Amino acid sequence: MIKQVIDEVEFKLKEYQDFSWLNNYGTVFSVIDETGSGCISFGIKKNDKKYFFKIAGAKTVNAEISEEESIKLLKEAAVKYKDIKHENLIKLVDAFEYKEFYVVIYEYAEGECLFDHWNFDRYEKTKEITPMMKFKLLPVEKRLKVADKLFSFFESFIDAGYVAVDFYDSSIIYDFENDEVTFCDIDLFRKMPTVNDLGKDYFGTKRLKAPEENELGAVIDEQTSLFTLGAIIFDMFSNISNTQERYNKGYFIPNKLAEFELNGNVYNVLLKATAYNRKDRYKTIKEFKDDFRKNIYA
Numbered sequence: 001m002i003k004q005v006i007d008e009v010e011f012k013l014k015e016y017q018d019f020s021w022l023n024n025y026g027t028v029f030s031v032i033d034e035t036g037s038g039c040i041s042f043g044i045k046k047n048d049k050k051y052f053f054k055i056a057g058a059k060t061v062n063a064e065i066s067e068e069e070s071i072k073l074l075k076e077a078a079v080k081y082k083d084i085k086h087e088n089l090i091k092l093v094d095a096f097e098y099k100e101f102y103v104v105i106y107e108y109a110e111g112e113c114l115f116d117h118w119n120f121d122r123y124e125k126t127k128e129i130t131p132m133m134k135f136k137l138l139p140v141e142k143r144l145k146v147a148d149k150l151f152s153f154f155e156s157f158i159d160a161g162y163v164a165v166d167f168y169d170s171s172i173i174y175d176f177e178n179d180e181v182t183f184c185d186i187d188l189f190r191k192m193p194t195v196n197d198l199g200k201d202y203f204g205t206k207r208l209k210a211p212e213e214n215e216l217g218a219v220i221d222e223q224t225s226l227f228t229l230g231a232i233i234f235d236m237f238s239n240i241s242n243t244q245e246r247y248n249k250g251y252f253i254p255n256k257l258a259e260f261e262l263n264g265n266v267y268n269v270l271l272k273a274t275a276y277n278r279k280d281r282y283k284t285i286k287e288f289k290d291d292f293r294k295n296i297y298a
Helices: 019-026 067-083 117-126 131-136 142-159 222-236 242-250 264-273 284-294
Strands: 002-006 009-013 029-033 040-046 050-057 092-098 101-107 172-175 180-183
Touching: 009 222, 050 067, 067 092, 067 101, 092 264, 101 142, 142 172, 142 180, 142 222, 142 284, 222 264, 222 284, 264 284
Parallel strands: none
Antiparallel strands: 002 009, 029 040, 040 050, 050 101, 092 101, 172 180
């Protein structure tokens, strides 16, 4: 592993690669270099505009796939950002090949990632509050607005013929100053129909996986995405005590009612959304959304 610096921003790679070309686009002010996707990302500012550069083909330290596979996935991701339209989805600006890299440029989203695992060591050392902890201190009404945006976003990509893959709290950026939310990282979303072709290695965090996301050959469809949405919303309004149990079993397990902030009716709605057996879940995101809204103030 080596350390490189660009515009006073330090990042790690397995071996040296030239990123000085980024200065053609502006000044680097941030970097994310610890990802399993093999991508490295830079925040770049030019005049009063900020952009987010996601680059595949880099020799990153934490990559779980080859540089070639990383490039393939990022190229496919660029297409998805054109297919899926939603006001809260991060905006694609450009996508192109450059030397050994594939580069996708997005408009920069202000805010904090709700699961920024690359900063966990810092939080532990400084005892600084994490973005998710800060988010859970927001009034319930503000978090309900985020849930509403999530419902809308999930409906939009289902309508476009996609299912969520590896979408979790790390895919949510919240701007605490302006109370605005941005969704990102739809790179692994798949066109329907699709199945789990990786078994237990299917993409996603074990904290929020649906059971079929561990089963080789299982259908991955709207009900799978519905489960994912239910799991995310559950955690937005819960104190979580069963994280280790989720990791051990490999899929999401609901929190206890005593750990849940909203009323029992909503708790039961979320239990149905995240039922282990898909036949016990809602059939569609819309059905789930309508029941959730109906029971918020019941």
